[in-house]
Structures are given as C-alpha cells and as structure tokens.
C-alpha cells in the first residue's frame with residue numbers, strides 16, 4: 208500500500224501574526240511544485256486566518272493545534288470546530304503530549320475531541336507516545352495501546368479512514384534526542400497492528416502514521432524510509448523555512 212507522505216509543522220506557541228505570514232510565505236515559495244508530499248502548517252489560533260489567506264491558492268493545508276469538542280457555548284477561552292472550519296482549517300492536532308502533561312488532558316477527553324472533529328469535517332492528527340521512564344520500564348506498547356484504544360473509542364471503521372496518528376516519544380520532543388529509525392519503526396508497526404485490530408487491516412494499511420520528536424533534515428531521510436513511517440510532525444525544525452523545506456524536499460523525493 209502506497210501512503211503519500213505528510214509533513215506537518217507544529218509551530219506550538221511561536222510566531223506572532225507578521226512572523227507567521229512571512230514564515231508561511233517563504234515555505235510556500237520553495238515548495239510550490241512538490242506534489243508527492245502533503246504539507247500542513249499549524250500556527251497558533253490567532254494566526255490561522257492570515258496564514259490561510261497566504262496558502263489558500265496553493266497545495267499547503269492548514270492545521271490547528273487543539274480544539275474544544277463543542278460547537279459553541281460557555282467555554283471561556285476555548286475554540287470550537289466550527290470556528291476552525293471558518294478559518295480554513297483542515298487538520299487538527301489532538302492529544303499532543305504537551306496538552307496531556309501541562310493541561311491535564313485525558314484519553315477520555317481526547318476521545319470526545321476526536322469524535323467531534325470527525326463528525327465535523329476536520330481531520331484529526333492524534334498524538335501518542337511514552338515517557339522516558341515508561342520506555343525504560345518496558346511499558347511503551349502498553350501505554351500506546353491504551354492511548355490508541357481509549358482515544359479512538361466509538362470511532363467507526365468508516366470514520367477511521369480519516370485519521371492520522373503521530374507517534375511522538377515524549378523523551379524525544381524538543382530534546383534533540385531522536386528515536387533511531389529502528390526504534391521508531393518498531394513502534395509504528397505496532398501502532399498499525401493495533402489499528403488493524405480495531406478497524407481491520409485494510410484500513411490500518413491506509414492510515415498515515417507520522418513520527419514526531421526532534422525530526423530535522425539530517426535525520427528525516429532515514430526515518431521516512433522506514434516502511435511504517437509515513438511522514439513527520441515537526442516542532443522546532445518547522446520554525447525555520449529552510450530547514451522545514453529541506454524535510455519536505457526529502458519526503459517529496461522518496462519512492
């Protein structure tokens with residue numbers, strides 16, 4: 208099964224309005240003719256509309272970094288899926304480890320978000336991954352199985368075709384420590400097996416599983432060559448146009 212590579216930049220809480228616009232303009236200039244890779248940029252909420260204006264005529268797609276699972280109401284400070292759609296958003300990152308660790312998001316709450324996104328025409332990028340101590344105590348697969356099964360509870364096989372999963376080992380995020388291609392591949396293959404148990408192997412074969420955690424142009428090639436690594440969710444390296452575009456060029460050049 209050929210899965211088109213997806214490279215997504217998670218800008219996290221970086222870049223104000225003018226920086227967001229100039230970053231996306233430089234990215235878009237360089238990647239205009241790359242058709243063998245899907246590209247998504249995920250700026251902070253307040254820059255979504257302005258970034259969308261810069262990319263709407265291009266192949267680059269817009270993602271959000273989070274979402275509240277209701278259409279509207281008394282949820283001070285939150286942003287709904289309808290608001291994201293209005294801004295031109297196609298993808299939404301859900302269950303990022305920073306949301307889990309710093310803002311107390313549980314698998315159950317993330318499951319509500321995944322269901323709401325899928326029912327409202329947004330494509331979820333569901334993040335899963337173990338901490339360093341969970342890896343050291345041999346619990347990686349257990350933690351990831353639980354995250355996947357609980358975050359994807361009640362999702363139908365038809366809906367699951369719209370999913371993207373991101374494996375982000377927490378010990379590799381922003382630390383410069385990347386998982387080796389072999390370590391990442393082992394977990395990606397395991398995730399695909401769990402998805403197969405849940406939705407059938409044909410669908411699991413079509414779902415993209417991205418790697419995230421200190422991915423940069425110097426390690427992207429080896430990671431993306433692995434059979435079950437279908438792209439990257441990139442933090443730090445997505446904030447510099449040259450570096451991010453190099454990763455996109457590498458992905459575009461893969462078989």
Ligand code: 13P
Nearest residue numbers: 217380381420421442443
């Ligand atoms: P870094 O690429 O900065 O390690 O961040 C990865 C990440 O958390 C993407 O969502």
